[in-house]
Amino acid sequence: MSLELKGVRKSYTEPDGTKLPILDVEHFALEKGEQVVLVGESGGGKTTLLNVISGITQADAGTIAVDGYDLTGMMEVKRDRFRAERIGFVFQTFNLLDAFTALENVMLGMSFAGNTGGKKVAQELLERVGLGHRLHHRPGTLSVGEQQRVAVARSLANQPSLLLADEPTANVDVKNQELVLKLIRDACSERNVSLLLVTHSLDVAGQFERTERLGDFNKPGGSK
Numbered sequence: 001m002s003l004e005l006k007g008v009r010k011s012y013t014e015p016d017g018t019k020l021p022i023l024d025v026e027h028f029a030l031e032k033g034e035q036v037v038l039v040g041e042s043g044g045g046k047t048t049l050l051n052v053i054s055g056i057t058q059a060d061a062g063t064i065a066v067d068g069y070d071l072t073g074m075m076e077v078k079r080d081r082f083r084a085e086r087i088g089f090v091f092q093t094f095n096l097l098d099a100f101t102a103l104e105n106v107m108l109g110m111s112f113a114g115n116t117g118g119k120k121v122a123q124e125l126l127e128r129v130g131l132g133h134r135l136h137h138r139p140g141t142l143s144v145g146e147q148q149r150v151a152v153a154r155s156l157a158n159q160p161s162l163l164l165a166d167e168p169t170a171n172v173d174v175k176n177q178e179l180v181l182k183l184i185r186d187a188c189s190e191r192n193v194s195l196l197l198v199t200h201s202l203d204v205a206g207q208f209e210r211t212e213r214l215g216d217f218n219k220p221g222g223s224k
């Protein structure tokens with residue numbers, strides 16, 4: 001199993017102190033190499049779910065296992081490193097660092113995970129996403145579609161076993177949407193990376209064999 005969530009709960013606390021339950025997932029799992037699209041209503045908690053898996057947000061309860069290792073049972077330093085090594089992330093807004101070139105953006109994530117063989121691998125990844133001629137451009141001098149392709153290259157730099165993609169095609173034009181989606185899916189297939197991708201697009205969702213509606217397995221407030 002590439003990813004397995006059991007009993008994962010997350011609430012936010014509103015300014016007046018009341019709890020706002022967002023996640024209550026009894027069980028959710030991805031097989032190794034599986035590609036799953038996640039759909040659901042706006043505000044339902046899709047981003048929160050990805051953030052809890054990636055560790056951007058701390059879950060209140062439950063276990064989150066990646067490649068059979070329970071992240072919630074690890075010490076913080078080990079957990080951060082494990083995540084950096086095993087989980088790649090593509091965001092809707094790319095999250096590239098403006099002061100650095102495309103090549104440096106890809107390399108920076110690699111050094112964080114202790115991957116020092118950097119430059120050649122980063123260059124190959126950028127070539128793989130069609131940006132071999134843009135290695136030394138900063139994000140502000142790249143087109144939007146090119147920026148998302150840099151982000152895709154960066155997400156794969158540590159050879160993750162799981163890729164989380166949150167609306168990766170929402171901010172790129174139609175032509176680039178197909179390109180970015182194909183790049184993500186092909187790269188995951190080639191490397192046997194599991195993919196969990198959030199989208200609002202029915203076009204995108206329709207291309208996946210497995211589509212999950214968050215509301216079908218997430219029952220916030222049900223176990224209060």
Ligand SMILES: Nc1ncnc2c1ncn2[C@@H]1O[C@H](COP(=O)(O)OP(=O)(O)OP(=O)(O)O)[C@@H](O)[C@H]1O
Nearest residue numbers: 012013020022040041042043044045046047048049
């Ligand atoms: N830090 C926070 N504090 C309080 N409430 C939050 C916080 N982050 C998110 N929320 C609320 O949690 C709910 C779930 O948000 P989330 O972004 O996970 O939904 P989503 O399914 O990704 O939505 P969308 O499809 O619109 O992007 C929303 O109602 C949001 O307002």
